[in-house]
Amino acid sequence: MYKKYFILLSVILFVLSNKSIAETEKDSVSKSKQSFALGLRFQKAGGFYWSNGITAEYFNKKIWKNKMSIGFNFVSSKMGTALGSNAISFFEADLSATKYFRNSKNLKPLLRLNAGYARANFGSDVFKNIPNQSMLLSLETGASYEFKFPLKIALSGGYNFISGNGISGLGTIFPVYAQFSMLLKLSDFKK
Amino acid sequence: MAKKKLSSVLIITTLLLLSSCKKDSELPPIDESVDLDGYIINDSSLINPASFLLSAAIKNPTALDLDKPVIITVHGFTASNYEWTEFRDWAKSKTDFYTSMVLLGGHGRNYSEFKASTWQNWQAPIIDEYNALRQLGYKKINFIASSTGCPLVLEMLSSDKISTDVLKHIFFIDPIVLPSNKLLSLIPAIGSLVGYSETTLEPGENGYWYKYRPQHALKELEKFIRQERKKLEKGIVLPAGVTLKVFKSERDGSADPTSAVLLSKGIKLNDGTKIEIEMINSDLHVFTRLHGRKTITAENKALQLITFEEVYKSL
Numbered sequence: 001m002y003k004k005y006f007i008l009l010s011v012i013l014f015v016l017s018n019k020s021i022a023e024t025e026k027d028s029v030s031k032s033k034q035s036f037a038l039g040l041r042f043q044k045a046g047g048f049y050w051s052n053g054i055t056a057e058y059f060n061k062k063i064w065k066n067k068m069s070i071g072f073n074f075v076s077s078k079m080g081t082a083l084g085s086n087a088i089s090f091f092e093a094d095l096s097a098t099k100y101f102r103n104s105k106n107l108k109p110l111l112r113l114n115a116g117y118a119r120a121n122f123g124s125d126v127f128k129n130i131p132n133q134s135m136l137l138s139l140e141t142g143a144s145y146e147f148k149f150p151l152k153i154a155l156s157g158g159y160n161f162i163s164g165n166g167i168s169g170l171g172t173i174f175p176v177y178a179q180f181s182m183l184l185k186l187s188d189f190k191k
Numbered sequence: 192m193a194k195k196k197l198s199s200v201l202i203i204t205t206l207l208l209l210s211s212c213k214k215d216s217e218l219p220p221i222d223e224s225v226d227l228d229g230y231i232i233n234d235s236s237l238i239n240p241a242s243f244l245l246s247a248a249i250k251n252p253t254a255l256d257l258d259k260p261v262i263i264t265v266h267g268f269t270a271s272n273y274e275w276t277e278f279r280d281w282a283k284s285k286t287d288f289y290t291s292m293v294l295l296g297g298h299g300r301n302y303s304e305f306k307a308s309t310w311q312n313w314q315a316p317i318i319d320e321y322n323a324l325r326q327l328g329y330k331k332i333n334f335i336a337s338s339t340g341c342p343l344v345l346e347m348l349s350s351d352k353i354s355t356d357v358l359k360h361i362f363f364i365d366p367i368v369l370p371s372n373k374l375l376s377l378i379p380a381i382g383s384l385v386g387y388s389e390t391t392l393e394p395g396e397n398g399y400w401y402k403y404r405p406q407h408a409l410k411e412l413e414k415f416i417r418q419e420r421k422k423l424e425k426g427i428v429l430p431a432g433v434t435l436k437v438f439k440s441e442r443d444g445s446a447d448p449t450s451a452v453l454l455s456k457g458i459k460l461n462d463g464t465k466i467e468i469e470m471i472n473s474d475l476h477v478f479t480r481l482h483g484r485k486t487i488t489a490e491n492k493a494l495q496l497i498t499f500e501e502v503y504k505s506l
Binding site: 045046047048081085086087088122123124126127129130163164165166167171172173174175176 | 369371372373374375376377379380413417420423424425426441442443444447448449450451452453455456457468469470
């Protein structure tokens with residue numbers, strides 16, 4: 001299963017990197033001092049559920065030199081595997097800081113640190129002694145690609161430093177996950 | 192130049208990783224005089240099945256025998272019949288039901304046979320014994336399963352592998368469909384780097400559980416319980432006339448207690464009602480097995496006996 005993800009990621013990165021190498025710098029660099037992007041995030045835990053939701057990202061050239069952004073992610077299994085099934089419903093909400101590399105190119109490798117909170121609904125008082133919430137801390141690495149029109153996609157793999165065993169932590173948090181996000185640049189500010 | 196350096200680093204790292212991998216054919220340091228993983232110590236049922244399997248013990252049951260309920264015991268991953276010997280011994284004080292102890296395929300033998308086995312091999316003897324008892328004419332057959340034995344029994348039902356006309360009650364003790372150690376989910380990707388993993392057994396457990404878990408067996412376990420989770424997501428309806436009760440330790444360190452949530456959400460009785468779940472105030476995995484444990488409290492013993500009694504009264 002992981003091999004399929006790896007091959008897919010490799011092919012996408014190869015195609016995009018070849019394309020981006022051929023491009024000139026003037027095509028790729030955003031001149032904006034600030035920007036805000038909003039989009040969808042599709043997340044799959046290795047061996048567990050799909051959790052989908054929204055993602056938002058804010059850039060500020062002055063503070064982070066446009067190489068870094070802060071963001072917010074909210075995903076829920078209710079919009080993934082638990083949609084119309086018996087899967088456990090839970091959500092994960094986190095704040096993220098993303099560092100981009102090769103900033104002058106459209107294809108940018110990225111490193112992202114997420115910290116947040118997760119909560120599950122077990123649906124019965126019988127399970128009241130099983131932990132149903134947890135803090136989240138994860139590191140992601142991957143790449144993003146900016147199109148000429150105001151769309152950005154990002155594909156990355158992440159590792160949850162806090163995974164749950166159902167005794168001291170929420171059992172629905174698995175260590176490895178992959179995510180794909182599509183963000184629309186809503187505004188550029190040149191202040 | 193920088194690219195060349197990077198390539199060299201990648202090649203060296205890959206070579207180092209490959210050289211650090213345990214060869215798949217590499218055998219763990221099995222102590223033949225102590226470990227079940229060796230060739231000398233085996234589960235006793237392999238030598239004397241009549242002391243464990245009812246179908247082997249009573250080849251020609253009487254009408255009176257056939258009227259008595261039978262409980263088939265099913266142990267968990269890496270375990271052996273030892274996991275249910277206390278229940279069998281307790282049941283000897285009762286004269287109105289029988290027990291039949293099934294040894295999972297690939298278990299209770301040796302490391303190589305365990306390594307070569309699949310989850311279907313583990314499950315096969317459960318089906319065989321149920322069919323043998325049904326064939327002999329037993330009218331009330333029940334299951335009590337622990338840990339991985341639970342999804343093996345459940346899979347049998349959800350895949351229509353047995354005729355359930357004489358199946359009555361099922362009891363799950365600390366079932367696993369979600370592992371406590373979530374690193375198990377990485378086994379398909381990193382299994383070949385692992386080779387095998389070693390479990391620390393208490394002295395009293397030596398010779399009754401496999402100490403070494405080959406990556407093949409871990410992959411098989413991961414694949415099997417992932418598949419069962421998917422079935423639970425879609426929903427499983429038990430056959431008509433069959434009941435299921437789940438007992439789950441609240442602080443089970445091997446099978447994530449959240450497994451009980453998945454079973455509760457994913458299984459319905461034939462009339463559409465929920466299955467019964469009882470969360471147990473215990474930190475033991477398979478709290479009904481106390482033999483071989485270093486420390487046994489009065490509370491542990493009380494929970495075990497209460498559960499045995501409840502199972503018996505449900506028959």
